[in-house]
Amino acid sequence: MKETILKALKKIESDYNVKILYACEAGSRAWGVSSKDSDYDVRFIYVHKKDDYLTIDPIGIGKKRDVIELPIDDLLDITGWELTKALRLLRKSNPPLLEWLHSGIVYYQEFPTIAQMKKLTREIFAPQACLHHYLNMANKNFQGILQDGEVNSKRYLNVLRPILVANWIEKLNEFPPLDYQLLLEKCIAEGEVKGEIKALLKRKRLGEKQAEKLQIDVINEFFIEEISRLREWIKTLNVYLQDFSPQLDLLFRNTLDEVWA
Known part of the structure; x- marks a missing residue:
């Protein structure tokens, strides 16, 4: 190819x-x-x-x-x-x-x-610009999930990825790698949420129907908490550009x- x-x-x-x-x-x-x-x-x-x-x-x-x-x-x-x-x-x-x-x-x-x-x-990197971009993306994609009864793993991962990117920036103050697995291992602790995310990644890699009635409450709660927490954290940043x-x-x-x- x-x-x-x-x-x-x-x-x-x-x-x-x-x-x-x-x-x-x-x-x-x-x-x-x-x-x-x-x-x-x-x-x-x-x-x-x-x-x-x-x-x-x-x-x-x-x-x-x-x-x-x-x-x-x-x-x-x-x-x-x-x-x-x-x-x-x-x-x-x-x-x-x-x-x-x-x-x-x-x-x-x-x-x-x-x-x-x-x-x-590495010198130019402006965390606030990136954080606003990714959190707006996460929130927009998440609202789509809440409004649509037929959701597949791809749509869930399209909410999760920008949240993981924002988490990485919060922890390391740098732009992260693109690899989903690296983001997941660095940003999410072991537990139920991480287990559900790994299952979503497996479904996506194996391929699936474009529309499924997939609603995962523990993931939805994680989205709500993280988007809200990160938005509050951004307000505390004061970066000279x-x-x-x-x-x-x-x-x-x-x-x-x-x-x-």
Whole structure:
């Protein structure tokens, strides 16, 4: 499958006249909870040629899009962000971008840019931005479970994962790995809740019907308690955020020189 993905990325470079710097997996496969029916969620970061940036209309304005999206099929979902977009998002500790950079499944990487971005994440990391993102995601997904009588393990895990990420940030003040098992072992103590979560993970990996009447009271109670507790904890945070724009500007300029030398 990697060969198919790399071939698709090469075609993107040719069709759009860009250079891809990095491509990774960003879905259930990166989280370690994929089943045989899971598709491949490929995400990439790319850069245009120098002259494309030296215009009165910046990339991302009007017809000059800063996103490349291929039509989704049953197997592949491929989306890429242009480098300046990615760097602006890095400046804000954008969680989806941080997930790309922390993916354990890397299909392609060239030039030093991504390594330098990963290094900068440790300095730029803004816990509050990430915590608000993940707790809002957890709450929205949980409300969907409460309102819908037919729920499967995937929907439960879509509530649990952002809660585990928030727990990791609370404990270690860093962006966590994507692997579900690592998050679970670090953030949840042994007991009934952890046992139910392990059962959900097993169901998800084995595959299941898309809609089941699955309601687990002990998990629902855990969701309510953790979302409420973490929201109160966020209010106590007082984090100074440094402006890393000069470092990111330099990284962008150096990348243009290296890629298009």
